[in-house]
């Protein structure tokens with residue numbers, strides 16, 4: 001499903017994406033006083049739930065796994081996808097489960113009502129799979145969204161994560177937070193490492209995202225060694241490696257500190 005996707009590369013689509021990013025639906029109202037780094041996995045394959053989570057657990061880090069329920073149990077280029085027991089194991093280990101739509105649709109191209117109905121199905125199916133913890137996190141499939149959708153999602157989720165590179169701070173759009181992708185390229189790993197190092201002396205809220213974590217990973221995934229190196233680098237900077245919900249709570253708490 002995700003392999004067949006081609007983003008709209010037309011000029012109007014590029015302009016629309018830029019306008020969408022500029023249009024802030026729900027600004028983060030606090031500045032992080034220290035750095036929070038969220039390691040996250042999209043769709044999500046079993047290798048993320050197994051190997052990815054193990055690498056986080058080695059240093060006591062907590063991550064977020066965005067579940068596309070329609071892909072559950074299927075096999076894609078990113079490998080075998082999660083099953084209900086993975087949701088339970090991750091939750092028991094204090095990792096977070098986020099929403100990622102039922103059908104992995106392009107939310108910028110689909111009608112808004114269709115997107116919201118698809119997200120409702122996603123949330124309902126997570127409950128059907130036994131995940132009864134409230135889901136407050138969302139990631140846009142392909143990072144695609146639009147201005148009015150972002151506003152409409154603000155009442156449904158605390159945070160929606162996008163895919164555009166950047167570090168989040170006061171004023172960042174909680175309905176399209178920036179994130180550093182880890183894919184098959186070395187430049188993606190180097191860019192994430194540079195952002196983590198920069199955050200050591202410049203407090204910010206970082207998201208890192210990838211898909212499969214395997215030696216023979218897809219174009220959208222990474223190796224266990226590359227992920228482990230970044231996780232340990234992040235830990236060594238003194239940043240807190242927490243779930244997005246934990247990061248948000250702590251960033252908001254600091255104003256009262």
Ligand SMILES: [Zn+2]
Nearest residue numbers: 042043141142
């Ligand atoms: Zn995805």
